[in-house]
Amino acid sequence: MYPYLASPIKINKLEVKNRIVYPALGVFFSYDRKLNDRYYNFFREKARGGAGTVTVGPVGVDFIGSGFVVLSLAEDEALPSFQKLTGIIRDEGAAPWIQLFHAGAYSHPILIDGKEPIAPSPIFSNYSKATPREMTMEDIDEVQEAFIRSALRAKEAGFAGVEIIASGGYLITQFLSPLRNKRTDNYGGNFENRVRFPRELIEKLRIKLGPDYPLTIRMAGNDFVPGSNTDSETPAIAAVYEKAGVDAINVTGGWHETKVPQLPMDLPRSAFSYLALNIKRAVSIPVVASNRIANPEKAETILRDGCADMVSLGRVLIADPEWPKKAFEGKADEIRPCVACSQGCTDEIFSGRPVFCTGNPRAGFEGERKVVKTDSPQKVMVIGAGAAGLEAAVTASMAGHRVTLFEKSDDIGGQLFIAGAPPHKNELWEFIRYYRAMIRKYNIPVRLNTDVDMEIVIKEEPDHVIVAEGAEALIPPIQGTDDPCVYSAWDVLKNNPPLGKEVAVIGGGAVGLETSLFVAEKGTIKPDTLHFLFAYEAEPVDRLRELMFKGSSNVTVFEMMPKVGTDVGKSTKWVLFGNLKKYGVKILTNSKVTSIQNGTLTFETEDKTERMNFDSVILASGSRPVKKLSNEIQKLGIPHSIIGDCIAPGKINDAIHGGFMAALSI
Numbered sequence: 189m190y191p192y193l194a195s196p197i198k199i200n201k202l203e204v205k206n207r208i209v210y211p212a213l214g215v216f217f218s219y220d221r222k223l224n225d226r227y228y229n230f231f232r233e234k235a236r237g238g239a240g241t242v243t244v245g246p247v248g249v250d251f252i253g254s255g256f257v258v259l260s261l262a263e264d265e266a267l268p269s270f271q272k273l274t275g276i277i278r279d280e281g282a283a284p285w286i287q288l289f290h291a292g293a294y295s296h297p298i299l300i301d302g303k304e305p306i307a308p309s310p311i312f313s314n315y316s317k318a319t320p321r322e323m324t325m326e327d328i329d330e331v332q333e334a335f336i337r338s339a340l341r342a343k344e345a346g347f348a349g350v351e352i353i354a355s356g357g358y359l360i361t362q363f364l365s366p367l368r369n370k371r372t373d374n375y376g377g378n379f380e381n382r383v384r385f386p387r388e389l390i391e392k393l394r395i396k397l398g399p400d401y402p403l404t405i406r407m408a409g410n411d412f413v414p415g416s417n418t419d420s421e422t423p424a425i426a427a428v429y430e431k432a433g434v435d436a437i438n439v440t441g442g443w444h445e446t447k448v449p450q451l452p453m454d455l456p457r458s459a460f461s462y463l464a465l466n467i468k469r470a471v472s473i474p475v476v477a478s479n480r481i482a483n484p485e486k487a488e489t490i491l492r493d494g495c496a497d498m499v500s501l502g503r504v505l506i507a508d509p510e511w512p513k514k515a516f517e518g519k520a521d522e523i524r525p526c527v528a529c530s531q532g533c534t535d536e537i538f539s540g541r542p543v544f545c546t547g548n549p550r551a552g553f554e555g556e557r558k559v560v561k562t563d564s565p566q567k568v569m570v571i572g573a574g575a576a577g578l579e580a581a582v583t584a585s586m587a588g589h590r591v592t593l594f595e596k597s598d599d600i601g602g603q604l605f606i607a608g609a610p611p612h613k614n615e616l617w618e619f620i621r622y623y624r625a626m627i628r629k630y631n632i633p634v635r636l637n638t639d640v641d642m643e644i645v646i647k648e649e650p651d652h653v654i655v656a657e658g659a660e661a662l663i664p665p666i667q668g669t670d671d672p673c674v675y676s677a678w679d680v681l682k683n684n685p686p687l688g689k690e691v692a693v694i695g696g697g698a699v700g701l702e703t704s705l706f707v708a709e710k711g712t713i714k715p716d717t718l719h720f721l722f723a724y725e726a727e728p729v730d731r732l733r734e735l736m737f738k739g740s741s742n743v744t745v746f747e748m749m750p751k752v753g754t755d756v757g758k759s760t761k762w763v764l765f766g767n768l769k770k771y772g773v774k775i776l777t778n779s780k781v782t783s784i785q786n787g788t789l790t791f792e793t794e795d796k797t798e799r800m801n802f803d804s805v806i807l808a809s810g811s812r813p814v815k816k817l818s819n820e821i822q823k824l825g826i827p828h829s830i831i832g833d834c835i836a837p838g839k840i841n842d843a844i845h846g847g848f849m850a851a852l853s854i
């Protein structure tokens with residue numbers, strides 16, 4: 189399967205066994221810059237899963253550029269622990285790589301002991317919320333030397349190759365960018381001067397590391413920041429890198445500050461492979477494509493179509509380190525998906541916490557959360573086939589228990605269907621694809637259309653019951669919710685009923701906002717139509733933009749609190765708010781709806797009572813746990829667990845992780 193993906197490739201003189209790169213990805217498993225068992229276990233599984241190269245990184249070259257939470261190879265004393273790690277990765281058959289890192293102006297003062305970050309120019313950084321000190325010539329020399337010292341340590345520690353980071357908006361991109369580099373010396377101004385810092389660094393590294401040692405760079409294919417480098421400039425930068433001595437280039441998207449989503453579901457799968465191709469045209473060394481390369485077909489297509497020579501699979505390998513193995517064995521449907529939800533990874537590190545994975549409860553807990561085959565198989569009833577029940581059923585089956593899954597509706601998936609319905613959320617349906625495949629693999633009997641009651645439980649005589657009854661839409665105490673024009677958000681997302689021109693959504697939490705987008709998107713042109721109209725210049729660009737966002741309904745959200753979207757993750761909130769604006773969704777905060785009558789909404793604002801007319805009204809006031817069995821099950825004295833939304837409505841990761849842990853505890 190996937191012959192292009194599976195074929196070996198040479199980086200300098202090193203043969204890598206396949207085309208899969210696990211890239212640098214900060215996971216914050218320590219707060220002392222040091223490796224620990226959690227890191228070792230994490231990387232062991234990455235390598236064991238079959239990736240060709242496994243990158244450890246970011247790894248700081250000095251304190252000012254990386255701080256407390258990023259790993260460091262700035263001192264000799266770190267060598268033995270990195271040596272141990274390269275041994276672990278090599279033993280599992282992958283080539284250990286390292287990404288050397290300096291954040292420049294992106295260093296948060298709080299993470300560098302209150303010190304001043306350094307950067308090419310003293311320009312306030314929106315990312316670190318600090319103004320860095322302008323680097324002196326001594327600083328420039330010293331940082332380059334720090335990179336060299338760390339690279340030599342990396343080579344000594346047994347890394348097969350060293351990557352330097354020139355992406356993300358970090359130090360090297362700051363030197364390259366006319367927006368961040370206002371120097372008037374040899375390191376600023378024209379292109380040649382702006383590229384001088386990385387060029388010199390590569391040339392020096394090449395000399396110190398020797399001609400045969402793989403040296404690679406990660407670059408932004410387009411900074412996606414107005415006024416900075418675009419994909420018109422980046423091929424010339426790549427050509428300089430190649431000439432200076434790098435052996436491969438990993439091409440990713442833009443800076444942290446960009447307003448173009450780089451990671452969430454909004455970014456279509458493998459959308460940035462065009463950036464890799466753009467660089468590939470300019471160089472003759474291997475080029476790696478990156479970002480949202482979710483499934484083996486996409487990865488194979490990128491390689492086969494000549495867009496890149498390798499593919500970088502980041503979060504994808506956190507969600508399932510065995511992605512490569514499963515792909516090569518023809519079991520792609522058994523790959524646990526990365527749905528690009530950002531909840532366990534980006535949201536967590538932006539809050540200074542270690543990374544976990546929504547869909548993979550073992551990520552970051554590889555040492556302690558092991559599915560071990562039982563020697564005393566139990567008869568297990570799992571009641572409810574939403575995310576929690578599905579995960580519990582699959583994990584219990586993996587552990588060797590005899591599981592039957594019961595579901596009162598006519599299909600598995602539960603709220604995943606609803607959660608995946610809004611625009612840019614369809615990726616969540618991948619969980620359903622995965623669980624269907626696992627149900628097939630483990631031959632788990634699924635009894636659909638079965639509303640389990642105590643009688644059925646008694647009749648089944650299980651050794652263990654897992655109750656995952658889920659939640660139901662909450663009907664708020666508003667007069668007139670039985671009006672025929674009123675729907676629940678769940679109903680709208682699940683059954684997609686026809687709605688009128690003016691639509692009100694009551695509730696400005698994540699579900700309310702995403703339902704608003706679901707409605708606002710109706711009637712807008714879809715990607716293939718846009719492609720057609722654009723290709724034939726059938727409509728002017730402004731009109732196309734309008735057609736993309738102006739649909740058949742106008743949507744107004746009513747929220748009684750002063751803010752909407754308070755339950756939306758940090759790293760995706762701005763994307764959601766941006767979309768609401770683009771689709772023209774009107775948001776009324778501090779507006780408490782008190783009654784609905786024939787489509788007329790009465791609502792109280794801070795100082796008055798107002799009325800507005802709507803054709804359809806959608807209630808999005810949250811959900812409440814279903815407690816039919818969970819309140820009664822203890823009476824039977826059968827060992828049991830209660831998981832997921834039937835405890836309290838939570839996020840998908842609460843459901844999946846709860847299901848996993850319940851299965852482990854049988």
Ligand SMILES: Cc1cc2nc3c(=O)[nH]c(=O)nc-3n(C[C@H](O)[C@H](O)[C@H](O)COP(=O)(O)O)c2cc1C
Nearest residue numbers: 211212213214246479480501502503504533534537
């Ligand atoms: C939590 C997190 C931390 C990351 N840290 C780094 C980093 O230190 N260096 C880097 O080059 N890329 C970093 N990235 C970017 C990833 O390497 C990768 O390019 C990105 O996640 C998109 O690829 P994916 O869709 O395959 O995950 C990070 C991404 C995430 C989600």
